[in-house]
Structure formats: structure tokens, C-alpha cells
Amino acid sequence: MPQLNVRGISADQINAISKPMIGELALICECGSDNFTLDCIQTVSVFEGQRVDTYPFVEIAWFERGTAIRDRVAQAVTQHIHSIGVKEVEIAFKVYREDGYYINGRRCDSL
Amino acid sequence: MPQLNVRGISADQINAISKPMIGELALICECGSDNFTLDCIQTVSVFEGQRVDTYPFVEIAWFERGTAIRDRVAQAVTQHIHSIGVKEVEIAFKVYREDGYYINGRRCDSL
Amino acid sequence: MPQLNVRGISADQINAISKPMIGELALICECGSDNFTLDCIQTVSVFEGQRVDTYPFVEIAWFERGTAIRDRVAQAVTQHIHSIGVKEVEIAFKVYREDGYYINGRRCDSL
Numbered sequence: 458m459p460q461l462n463v464r465g466i467s468a469d470q471i472n473a474i475s476k477p478m479i480g481e482l483a484l485i486c487e488c489g490s491d492n493f494t495l496d497c498i499q500t501v502s503v504f505e506g507q508r509v510d511t512y513p514f515v516e517i518a519w520f521e522r523g524t525a526i527r528d529r530v531a532q533a534v535t536q537h538i539h540s541i542g543v544k545e546v547e548i549a550f551k552v553y554r555e556d557g558y559y560i561n562g563r564r565c566d567s568l
Numbered sequence: 569m570p571q572l573n574v575r576g577i578s579a580d581q582i583n584a585i586s587k588p589m590i591g592e593l594a595l596i597c598e599c600g601s602d603n604f605t606l607d608c609i610q611t612v613s614v615f616e617g618q619r620v621d622t623y624p625f626v627e628i629a630w631f632e633r634g635t636a637i638r639d640r641v642a643q644a645v646t647q648h649i650h651s652i653g654v655k656e657v658e659i660a661f662k663v664y665r666e667d668g669y670y671i672n673g674r675r676c677d678s679l
Numbered sequence: 680m681p682q683l684n685v686r687g688i689s690a691d692q693i694n695a696i697s698k699p700m701i702g703e704l705a706l707i708c709e710c711g712s713d714n715f716t717l718d719c720i721q722t723v724s725v726f727e728g729q730r731v732d733t734y735p736f737v738e739i740a741w742f743e744r745g746t747a748i749r750d751r752v753a754q755a756v757t758q759h760i761h762s763i764g765v766k767e768v769e770i771a772f773k774v775y776r777e778d779g780y781y782i783n784g785r786r787c788d789s790l
Contacts, residue, residue: 458769460736464607468723468730476727490727494734496686499610499721501579505587505601508579512605514571518771524667528675535673547569549629550668556746557772562757564750575718610721612690616698616712619690623716625682635778639786646784658680660740661779 458553459486459519460494461534465511468497470541478537485529486522513538513546520565521552569664570597570630571605572645576622579608581652589648596640597633624649624657631676632663680775681708681741682716683756687733690719692763700759707751708744735760735768742787743774 459482463471475495483490502511515534522530531548538546555566570593574582586606594601613622626645633641642659649657666677681704685693697717705712724733737756744752753770760768777788 468725472725475725496722496724500607502607503579503583503586511607531670532673548670549664553771559753559770562754611718613718614690614694614697622718642781643784659781660775
């Protein structure tokens, strides 16, 4: 963690910004870049009887880090995604609790 | 938002009901139909050593709108899905917080 | 429910452990094995400008059952996944509320 779970932006597009974006997020979050994962979720979207492009959306799953860090993460991700020509993107944070997260069977609040 | 994230029902099946279903949800939620997204998440399911059909499931991600609206949304989605011959479906609501949701970098509680 | 939503482990690998793993989880949770679903979410992952294998991750969606049961579920899932040669895995629990979960249109807190 943090996990960036992406929809509506191709893996190739995300690939193009992955290194600078994760580098910046690692600075903001004060953790190693290898803590981050960047997964493109495969979807098929429909609207009013037609297949449509999936709306660009990133769900960021993490432990809560507070409003200031969250704002900076959201703005960095938004700017990088805008930079590849994606004009609109929404970002939601999903908060995991440390007592509900296990790394190789060990509960994170006991590490 | 709201986002309807669907598993276990094909995009073609959802396509067939997308227009009337989203129209009804827009009335219930008192918002434009273009606020909704309808994404089919691609999955492969297994059970007891065999590949099986994914159990029909819709996760609805939104800001909390209260029990009365939630009940009506769940019932509308259920009825439309039953109408295409899907006999069982479960629906879960995932609540995003406005201070953890960003549209083009702007936090929703500040809009 | 519980739902096991898996990334970064192939359906064939999960298939190989699905029967004993779900059997053990059913004992721990004191419910029928047919309450569980096991869905592999299709993803494409990138890191530092390259496509990479998705990091093994299981999100378990359920109603909260408390720390003791949660620990045992996490340890059982971890052990079964380690047994097929996957050396690292992280597990997160996503808690649904009974008043936000509907089975065929009926709210679970009213069943």
C-alpha cells in the first residue's frame, strides 16, 4: 500500500507516467516507491444502451494519512493523469484499518 | 457517482436494461442520469475446484443518501436485474466520504 | 458473503486450493461453504514504466465478525496461498454494513 486501482485509463497510458508519478507520491507519503502498487482493473462499461469508454477513475486504498497528505496525493495523481491528455478524472480514497490488514498473516496493528 | 460496479452479469445483459434502470435511479436520487456510471468488472470465479459463473453482485459506490433512498435504489436495481432473467442478485453499498473524493483535484467537501 | 476478491494469483492456482481453503473458512465462520464466493479480478499492473506481475492481494468483503475470527480467517487464507508457492500476500478486510447490503432487494438488517 498505497494501492492505486485504475479504471478507464489504459495500462499503456498509466505506464507512461508511472515512474514520475509514483516517485512524487513516495516523497509526499514519505515512504519507499516500492510500497505502491498500480493496478488497472479490467472493465466493460455501458450507458443508455451502448458500450462506452469507462470514465477515468482511480481508487486509492491506504491507511488514513490526514487531509493535507490526501490533498497532495490527489493533486499529484490528477496532474499526472491530465498530463497524458485525460481531461477528467475522479479519485476516491478507500481507507483500510490497520487491524483489518494482514501482511503474510500478521495484523498490521501488531507489527 | 453513483457508480454501479457489476459482476456476474454480462455487459450485454446490463446494456439491455441500462437506459430504463439509470433513468429510474436518476429520479430516485434527484440527479442527472449522466452522474451514473455502469462498469462491468471482469472476473473469473472458482468454487470447490471448478470454474463457475460469477455470482451476480452489484457494488454501488456513492455518498450516503439515507435509508429511504438506499432502499429504493436497491429495489429498483434488483427489479431491473430480475427482469432479464437473473434470479438472484446481491447489492452492497460502499460509502465514500466527501472529504475523500476529488473531482479533477478538488475535494468534494470544498466544492 | 464472505467474498474473497483475489488479484495477482491465477484462477488456476486459486482453483487448486479452493476446496480445502473454503472448507476451513466455513468452519471458522460457522457457516455453509456455499456462502463464500471466490472471484479473481482481472488486472494489468505497471511499475516504473514496465508491466509487472500484480502483487498478490485478497480483499475479503464481509460483515464484521471480530478480531479473533478475522485473525483466523487471515491466517488460513495466507497459509493456503503460501502452500501453492506464492511467498508474499496481503489481505485486507472490507466491512459491509448490514443496513447497506441487500439480498434480492431485502435489506439484511431486516431479514
